Amino acid sequence: MDTVRILYFAWLRERAGRAEEHLVLPADVATVGGLMTWLGARDDGLRDAFGQAGLVRAAVNQNFAANDTPIRAGDEVALFPPITGG
Amino acid sequence: MARVSVQSEDFDLATELDLLQQAAPGCGGIGSFIGIVRSTAERPIIAMTLEHYPGMTATAIAGITAEAEARFSLLACTVIHRYGRLRAGERIVFVGAAAAHRRAALGATSFLIDWLKTKAPFWKQEHLADGTAAWVAAKAEDDTDAGRW
Secondary structure, three states: OOOEEEEEOHHHHHHHOOOEEEEOOOOOOOEHHHHHHHHHHHOHHHHHHHHOOOOOEEEEOOEEEOOOOEOOOOOEEEEEOOOOOO | OEEEEEEOOOOOHHHHHHHHHHOOOOOOEEEEEEEEOOOOOOOOEEEEEEEEOHHHHHHHHHHHHHHHHHHHOOOEEEEEEEOEEEEOOOEEEEEEEEEOOHHHHHHHHHHHHHHHHHHOOEEEEEEEOOOOEEEOOOOHHHHHHHHOO
């Protein structure tokens, strides 16, 4: 599978206007941080959110991830605001 | 042994406490916490919608209960977390911890709810009396509370 599955949650989902998409990433997009930069360049609403430190968190294959966590084709990457559970 | 459930429907408190006690032979104490949708005069809330990450939620909570069982030598514990639209006054979450003694049971209960707040993938949206909706912002104190363990 060549694509990465990207999921958006909460107000980030509303900002993106979609809950999920499947994208083929350019070869130089290899980390969570790189993905956010790339997605932000394609979408003004997302760029504003990604540009503010601490506003968006991520999980790769359903494990919490950091900016430098690697992403490969076939991965599931979730992007979301800080959690408000409990 | 942990019982974890992520569900839209309400739960029965007496049933859950009985199940927890039965799952923990030899326990000397059970601690519990119930989270409730709160509406106040200053901020009247009609309802709250809880969104979650279905593929990840149960696994993330199971990781949290495993950590609690190891840290507090629990005999059993339960986490039930609801999702969907809940009206003011409805229960959101149940946490129960059974241990040999009260200190472990009560400590584990605090630990479980503190970690759920920051490590279980849920997001709350409040529906206000004036018809607007607002996503709840994460509180810095929640990170502080989770970090003290």
